[in-house]
Amino acid sequence: MFKQFWVIFNKEIRDAVRDHKALMSAFFLPVLMAVMTSAGVLLIIKSIDDAEHITLPVAGAEYAQPLVQWLEEQGVTVTLAPEDPVAAVNDQSLDFVLIIPEQVSEDIRSAEPSTLWLVMDTSRQDLMSQARTIKAYIRQWSSQVGGLRLLAQGISPQVAMPVVVHEVNVADSQKLASRVLGGMPLVVLMAMFAGSIGLAADLTAGERERRSFEPLLINPVPRNVVIYGKWATTMLFALVITVITLALQLLVARLLPLSELGIRFDLGVMEILVMLLIIVPVVFMGSAIQLFVAIFARSFKDAQTYMSLLVIVPMIPGVYVLMNPGDYEMWQVAVPLLGPQLLLVDLFGGELPSIEASVLVITESIVLGLFVSRLTEWKLRRETTIYG
Amino acid sequence: MIKISNLHKQFGSLCAVNKINLNINDGQITGLLGPNGAGKTSTLRMLYGLMKPTGGEILVNGVSAVSDPQLVQKLMGVLPDDGGIYERLTARENIEYFGRLHGLSEACLNANTDELIELLDMHSIEHRRSAGFSLGERTKVALARAIVHQPKHILLDEPTNGLDVMTTRAVRQLLHRLRAQGRCILFTSHLMHEVENLCDRVVIIGRGSIIADGPVSDVVAEAGVSTMEEAFVKLAYGEGVANV
Numbered sequence: 001m002f003k004q005f006w007v008i009f010n011k012e013i014r015d016a017v018r019d020h021k022a023l024m025s026a027f028f029l030p031v032l033m034a035v036m037t038s039a040g041v042l043l044i045i046k047s048i049d050d051a052e053h054i055t056l057p058v059a060g061a062e063y064a065q066p067l068v069q070w071l072e073e074q075g076v077t078v079t080l081a082p083e084d085p086v087a088a089v090n091d092q093s094l095d096f097v098l099i100i101p102e103q104v105s106e107d108i109r110s111a112e113p114s115t116l117w118l119v120m121d122t123s124r125q126d127l128m129s130q131a132r133t134i135k136a137y138i139r140q141w142s143s144q145v146g147g148l149r150l151l152a153q154g155i156s157p158q159v160a161m162p163v164v165v166h167e168v169n170v171a172d173s174q175k176l177a178s179r180v181l182g183g184m185p186l187v188v189l190m191a192m193f194a195g196s197i198g199l200a201a202d203l204t205a206g207e208r209e210r211r212s213f214e215p216l217l218i219n220p221v222p223r224n225v226v227i228y229g230k231w232a233t234t235m236l237f238a239l240v241i242t243v244i245t246l247a248l249q250l251l252v253a254r255l256l257p258l259s260e261l262g263i264r265f266d267l268g269v270m271e272i273l274v275m276l277l278i279i280v281p282v283v284f285m286g287s288a289i290q291l292f293v294a295i296f297a298r299s300f301k302d303a304q305t306y307m308s309l310l311v312i313v314p315m316i317p318g319v320y321v322l323m324n325p326g327d328y329e330m331w332q333v334a335v336p337l338l339g340p341q342l343l344l345v346d347l348f349g350g351e352l353p354s355i356e357a358s359v360l361v362i363t364e365s366i367v368l369g370l371f372v373s374r375l376t377e378w379k380l381r382r383e384t385t386i387y388g
Numbered sequence: 389m390i391k392i393s394n395l396h397k398q399f400g401s402l403c404a405v406n407k408i409n410l411n412i413n414d415g416q417i418t419g420l421l422g423p424n425g426a427g428k429t430s431t432l433r434m435l436y437g438l439m440k441p442t443g444g445e446i447l448v449n450g451v452s453a454v455s456d457p458q459l460v461q462k463l464m465g466v467l468p469d470d471g472g473i474y475e476r477l478t479a480r481e482n483i484e485y486f487g488r489l490h491g492l493s494e495a496c497l498n499a500n501t502d503e504l505i506e507l508l509d510m511h512s513i514e515h516r517r518s519a520g521f522s523l524g525e526r527t528k529v530a531l532a533r534a535i536v537h538q539p540k541h542i543l544l545d546e547p548t549n550g551l552d553v554m555t556t557r558a559v560r561q562l563l564h565r566l567r568a569q570g571r572c573i574l575f576t577s578h579l580m581h582e583v584e585n586l587c588d589r590v591v592i593i594g595r596g597s598i599i600a601d602g603p604v605s606d607v608v609a610e611a612g613v614s615t616m617e618e619a620f621v622k623l624a625y626g627e628g629v630a631n632v
Contacts, residue, residue, distance in 0.1 A: 007488040011477070018476040018517075212472030215530065218436050219489040220461040383439055 004221050008229025012203060016233060022198040026241060029195050033187045034248035040183065041256050054130050057081040057088075060100035064108065064116075067100070070141045076134070089119045095127050096120045096134065111149050181265070184249045185344030186318030188242060188279070189337070192286055193314055195241035196234050197307040200290035203230040204376075205303035208295075213386045223380045227291070227373055234287040242283055246275065253348075271347050278347075278358065281365035282340045288372040295379050317341055333357045336368060389414050389572060390435065390541060395444035397430050397596075404430040406596035407444065414540075414572045417563060419587035421577065423624050427596040428576045429469055432543055435574075436466045448541055462490070465539035467547055469576075471530040475519035479510055482518060483533040490537035497536070504532040507562050509554075523550040531559065535566070542566060544575035548582055560586060580617040590616075594624045 017023065059081035061068045068078055082088045085097035099117035107114035116138065120131055147157030207213050216226065250267065258265045293310055297303035317338035333339040339361040343353040379385055390412040397405040405427040412418050422428045433439035435446055437457025446453040446460075453460040473482050480501060487497040505514055508528045513521065518529060527550065535542060547563075548556045563586060566573060577583055583590055583604070590607055592600040600607050600623050604616055611619035 003491065004489055007485070011474075011481075011485050014481075015474060015476050207472075210472035210475075211470045212474065214438065214468045215466070215471040215473075215486075215534070217438055218461060218464070218466045218468065218534075219486055220458045221489055222458065386438060387433075 001222065001225055004225050005229050005232070008221070008226060009232050012230060012233035013236070016199050016202070016237065019198075019202070022202070026195045026198060026237070027244070029191050030241060030245035030248050033191050033245055034252050037184060037187055037249060038252050038256060041252070041258070045257060053077070054133060055079060056096055056098055056134060057085070057094055058098045058100060059085055060102065060104070063100045063102055063105040066108075066145075067138070067141050071134075071137055074137050076137065085119050089121055092121070092124075095124075096131065098134070108145075181253060181348040182322050182345045183318075184253070184348050185341045186315065186321070187249060188246050188344070189282065189286075189314040189318065189341065190311060191245035192238050192242040192279075192283055193290070194311045195245075196238035196287060196290060197304065197311070199237050200234045200287065201294045201297070201300050201303035201307060203233065204291055204295040205297035206300045208297070208385065209299040213380075217380075217386060224373075224377045227377045227380060231287055231291055231373055231376075234291060235283055238283045238287050238290075239280065242279055243276075246279065265350075267348075267350060271350060271352065274352060274358065275344060275347050278340050278343055278361055281362045281369070282337075285336070285365040285369035285372070288369040288376070292372050292376045292379070295376055295385065313337065314341075321345055330357070330360075333360055334364065336364060339364065389449060390574070391445075391447040392431075392435075393445050393447075395431065395434060395446060396442045397427070397434060397439070398442040403596050405434070405441075408593070408596070408598055410591060410598065410601070412572055412574050413589075415567060415570045416588040417567050417573045417575070417586055419577060419583045419590045420574060420593065421583060421590055421620060421624070422593040426594045426624070428593060429545060431593070432466075432468075432545055432574075432576070435543060436464055437461055463539060464541045464543060465535040465537065466542075467527075467531050467534040467544045469545035471534075473518050473521075473526055473529050473533075476517055478515050478517055479513045479521075479525070479529045479532075480505070480515060482529050483536050486533040487536040492537055500536050500538060501532075504536060507565075508532055508558050524552055524555045527551060528555065528558075531562075539571075541572045542574070544573070546577055547575055548577065548579060556582075580615070580620055584616045592620060592623050599623050 053075070055077045056071065057079045058068060058071075061078065061080075072078055081097045081099070082094070085094070085099060088094040089097055097119040099119065101115070101117070104114045104116065106112075118131070118134065118138075120127065122128075143157075143161070146160065150157045150160060207216070217223070250272070253265050290307065290310065293306050294303040297306055314337050317335065318341055320338065321341045328342045333342060339357070343357060343361055346353050390410075392408055392410040392412075395405055395408045395410075397403075408427075408431065420428050420431070430439065434441045435448075435453060437453045437460050441454060444454075448460045448463050451459050451463065474485070477485065483501050483504065484497060487500065492500065505511060508531065510525075510528055510532065513525050513529075518526070521529070527547065531544070531547060534544075548559055551559065563573060563575075567588075575586075587604060589603055590600070591598060592607070600610065600619075602610070607623075608614065608616055608619045611622045613619050613622060
């Protein structure tokens with residue numbers, strides 16, 4: 001029986017490897033996925049950069065040199081303001097303009113209260129956080145100068161500061177990392193499902209379409225051995241694609257300037273091993289599901305239609321994971337395909353999942369895989385599958 | 389030796405095979421004839437164990453094809469009516485695949501494959517991938533892989549369909565050779581001259597039942613005509629059609 005399994009496995013592998021077109025498109029997928037994630041992460045980095053980096057045109061910078069210097073120290077890029085600041089902000093060619101009237105230099109020298117003008121469009125909600133930051137910088141400078149003036153009068157500046165608010169940021173950089181990297185497990189699982197679709201369809205629906213099931217099954221081979229041979233082929237194929245996808249995703253995560261997001265991406269050997277320990281059973285189950293779905297199709301083309309729906313299946317829990325980052329309950333781990341993704345998101349964030357959760361996910365995938373392969377075997381026993 | 393007793397197959401309300409009793413002997417070529425839909429293919433499918441009969445029994449060398457199809461498949465070589473070959477495998481690889489599934493040793497497999505390639509004159513396609521093979525070339529591959537394990541019983545569904553003259557002769561010679569080796573050969577065909585030339589015995593079935601059974605000369609004489617074709621038309625379709 002094992003010898004027959006080996007014969008079928010060998011033949012299917014040889015058959016699959018010779019299908020160059022299908023092979024190329026299957027192995028192009030991981031590369032495409034890597035390009036997609038890189039583009040996605042770079043886009044996030046750019047948008048965060050844009051949000052944090054403030055460019056402020058200043059009119060009359062020469063009248064308040066210390067303030068301008070302070071703003072530059074805070075990371076604001078100070079540029080020259082145009083002739084008509086109000087018009088420039090109005091037609092949105094500039095976001096803000098700070099106007100420093102000539103009077104200010106005189107006021108500062110004589111310690112008189114003075115007025116600056118910040119030209120902005122409050123209807124532009126997207127700029128409000130930048131506007132708040134600019135105003136906060138100016139207020140800080142103002143209170144520093146005020147403090148110095150009080151000191152000059154022999155009064156402690158603290159008298160003028162009854163209350164001070166300190167912000168405590170609890171956003172853990174690794175948590176943020178898992179949020180940014182949360183899409184990667186989904187990408188890996190999708191590559192697994194999409195990459196071996198063609199092969200699974202060829203092994204089952206293709207065999208029905210070519211009417212070669214009949215001669216094959218006239219040989220004294222038990223049906224389950226036929227299924228195991230095809231299953232092992234699909235599994236090997238899916239595993240290779242999945243591991244390549246995973247490796248490229250990890251490489252992308254390592255090469256991208258994630259530190260600019262304050263993310264520390266630093267996976268150890270242990271995390272990668274646990275990832276593989278979770279992915280292999282998922283591949284085991286996923287291949288079984290693919291063969292089962294594909295054997296219902298009478299032709300290769302039909303099979304591809306069914307299977308393209310199958311690619312969407314891991315996306316449903318995947319999107320759920322992206323929308324609900326953070327902790328999860330044990331029942332969520334028990335949901336097929338959702339569980340592995342939750343654990344993988346943890347692992348991408350550098351956190352090892354609990355033993356119970358890992359064991360649950362692994363055994364569940366194996367049991368489901370075996371169950372589905374029995375269903376495929378049942379379908380292959382039906383005369384309508386061979387002759388239909 | 390294949391013993392068919394009371395073989396019955398029902399598809400819903402349609403009776404495809406109606407209580408057939410038939411012995412197919414070793415060392416003989418038996419031709420199974422019948423119009424389309426007469427129950428030939430269904431009978432063959434039940435013989436090689438891929439279709440379960442509604443009733444009756446089939447014994448191949450004393451082994452039941454109904455209760456132990458896998459064991460029967462070991463004793464049989466089958467060329468089905470529509471045998472897909474694997475297009476990305478070469479002719480030789482196609483033949484070897486089935487030989488290995490039958491558990492042949494590599495030495496035995498090589499010797500048998502070489503012999504069949506020689507007999508069926510397949511040297512030019514031996515190492516070519518099967519995609520793009522002509523119908524004749526496909527049939528040769530399918531035939532060779534069906535008998536690579538040298539089975540005692542050989543079932544062929546229209547083996548010479550679409551073959552050119554030279555290939556048909558090669559197949560005919562192969563069948564004679566297999567008969568001389570004492571094998572039990574059953575084949576179906578629509579080509580009456582083929583049947584006349586090859587068969588030691590013909591069995592005509594129509595609407596699921598046996599209409600005539602015996603050597604070609606007996607069947608022709610019984611029908612009161614002069615050729616196998618006339619006999620077939622008369623027996624299978626009835627008097628009225630035969631006179632047209």
